[in-house]
Amino acid sequence: PQPLGFVGLGQMGLPIAKRLLAAGHALVAFDLRDELRPVLEAAGAEWARHAREVAERCDTVFVSLPTPKAVEAVVLGPDGLVEGDALKVYVDLSTTGPEAARQVAAALAERGVTAMDAPVSGGVASAERGGLALMVSGPREVFERLRPVLGSFAANLFHVGEQPGMGHLMKLINNLLSTTALAASFEALSVGAKAGLDPRTMLEVLSVSSGTNHAIDYKIPLFLMQDKPIGFALELSMKDVRLAVEAGERLCGPMRVGRVTQQIWQEAMDAGGPQQDYLQVVRLFEAWADVNWAHGAEAARADVAREPAA
Ligand code: NAD
Numbered sequence: 001p002q003p004l005g006f007v008g009l010g011q012m013g014l015p016i017a018k019r020l021l022a023a024g025h026a027l028v029a030f031d032l033r034d035e036l037r038p039v040l041e042a043a044g045a046e047w048a049r050h051a052r053e054v055a056e057r058c059d060t061v062f063v064s065l066p067t068p069k070a071v072e073a074v075v076l077g078p079d080g081l082v083e084g085d086a087l088k089v090y091v092d093l094s095t096t097g098p099e100a101a102r103q104v105a106a107a108l109a110e111r112g113v114t115a116m117d118a119p120v121s122g123g124v125a126s127a128e129r130g131g132l133a134l135m136v137s138g139p140r141e142v143f144e145r146l147r148p149v150l151g152s153f154a155a156n157l158f159h160v161g162e163q164p165g166m167g168h169l170m171k172l173i174n175n176l177l178s179t180t181a182l183a184a185s186f187e188a189l190s191v192g193a194k195a196g197l198d199p200r201t202m203l204e205v206l207s208v209s210s211g212t213n214h215a216i217d218y219k220i221p222l223f224l225m226q227d228k229p230i231g232f233a234l235e236l237s238m239k240d241v242r243l244a245v246e247a248g249e250r251l252c253g254p255m256r257v258g259r260v261t262q263q264i265w266q267e268a269m270d271a272g273g274p275q276q277d278y279l280q281v282v283r284l285f286e287a288w289a290d291v292n293w294a295h296g297a298e299a300a301r302a303d304v305a306r307e308p309a310a
Contacts (some may be wrong), residue, residue, distance in 0.1 A: 003028045003046070004149070005054035005061030007074050007081070008094070009036050011231045012120065015063030015127035016093065016153045018043055022282040023152035028057050052077075060146070062118075063085060064134035066236055068100035068243075075104050087089050089142060091116045093134075095236075097243035098165030099173060105164035114142055117167025120154065121174050124231035125309065131155045135174075137297055169247060174263020176244035180261050182212040185220065186285040186294075193293035199225065224279045235274035238265045 003026035008015045011294050013031070016138050019042065019064040021027055027045040029036075030053070036048045048054045051074045052063055061081055069095060069198045076082045083091060090113055106114035116138035136143050143159045150157055160170045182254065188211070192202045206216045223230040248255040268281040282294045 001026075002059050002086070003057065005029075005048075005058030006045075006064075007031065007054055007061065008064040008066075008070070009033075009040060010064065010066070010095070011124050011310045012127050013062075013234075013304045014039070014228070016064060016132075017045065017061070017155040018118075019127070019130050021045060022274040023149075025152075026148065028054050030054050042267060050079035051081045052079040052083045055081040055087035056175050057086060058087050059088040060091065060149075061089070062091045062093055066094070067098070067239055068270060069096075069164065071096050071100055071104060076107055082107060084115070087111075087113050089144065089146070091112050091118050092168075093118050093120050093251040095119050095171050095175065095240050095243070098166060098247060099163045101168045106129055114138060115164050116146070117151065117171075118141060118162060119168055119171035121171065121178075127153060134158065135160050135170040137161040137163060137165070137170075139264075169174075172240065172244040172247055175237075176248070176258055176261075178214060179241050179265070180257055182215040182219065183261050183264055183277075183281070185213060185215040186282045189220070190289040190291055194289050199293040219279060220294070224282060227295060229277040230279055232278050233274065234265070234269055234272070234276050234278040238262075238269055238274070238279040241265050243265040303306045 004020060004029055005030045006013065009017055009029055009031040017027060017029060021044045028048050029040045029045045030048040030051055040047055052156055063071060063074055065074060071092060081087055085109065085136050086208045090108055108115045116136060117138045118134050120134055129154050132154040134150055134154040136159050137155065139162060146155060155274060160166050170177055171242055178207065189199060189202055193199055193262040203216060203221050208211050245255045245258040245262050248258060264284065268284050271284065286294060
């Protein structure tokens with residue numbers, strides 16, 4: 001069988017590519033960052049000079065890229081995937097929103113290439129253990145054909161529609177909810193901490209009460225309070241919120257809740273820079289409330305934190 005292609009070996013792409021290799025697939029990889037070459041070669045992949053070479057050697061190519069612009073450059077730019085004549089199926093694991101997905105899919109369709117949306121949820125830790133959730137759209141028969149390959153890095157596979165953009169819209173809906181819940185949790189916990197409630201006690205109570213969510217169960221106790229980065233840059237989270245608000249406003253008018261989250265995320269970008277881990281948004285809430293509860297805390301009790309659903 002032909003090797004699989006992979007472009008974009010960052011926080012998410014690298015562990016996904018390693019899972020594909022571990023499942024026995026041959027892989028041809030490319031990333032702008034040359035320093036990744038020895039890492040990929042040590043893991044058993046071959047390195048390509050550009051995206052076009054990947055699409056000349058592989059009929060199925062995955063991308064895991066930061067922004068809609070990067071996806072456009074990799075697919076349609078000079079030495080892009082679209083120039084490789086082996087390419088038949090293009091699978092976009094990035095979070096790039098429905099608009100970019102539709103444009104790229106239309107350009108690829110002219111060359112007889114099928115574009116599949118396959119954005120992922122779950123983060124770096126889930127990627128490493130093959131536990132991602134995948135929201136796929138595109139022709140169902142292609143989804144079914146890809147299922148075994150996707151199953152090597154994702155535990156929950158969903159086919160959410162036939163049209164390009166539907167998978168990406170599903171992913172934006174997820175991230176709008178997850179970022180909003182994170183913001184609301186930071187605010188609520190700051191209030192309790194300011195009043196003297198112990199943060200770990202609050203997490204324990206909330207995790208078995210109606211206020212719980214993925215931030216309470218997982219992100220805050222297992223990463224933030226242990227001073228461990230979760231591996232997602234604030235600027236990428238900001239991009240998700242922006243794309244979600246844009247898509248929502250095109251469809252439904254003003255996104256009242258989403259816009260507040262977007263504004264807070266922008267303030268955090270201005271204060272701490274785009275590259276900081278996105279859980280560091282908590283620093284704003286701590287500053288506003290003049291209380292420190294999230295950093296240098298003792299490891300949260302293991303029974304507070306459950307595994308994420310996805
Ligand atoms: P990242 O910035 O760590 O990785 C992106 C990689 O793409 C980098 O290695 C970069 O060098 C490469 N790249 C950029 N432009 C390129 C180009 N023109 N040609 C070749 N390579 C190029 O980002 P990430 O955290 O791995 O996220 C990737 C995508 O997955 C994003 O869209 C993000 O929103 C989404 N996502 C991330 C997470 C997470 O927890 N990190 C979770 C779910 C979804």
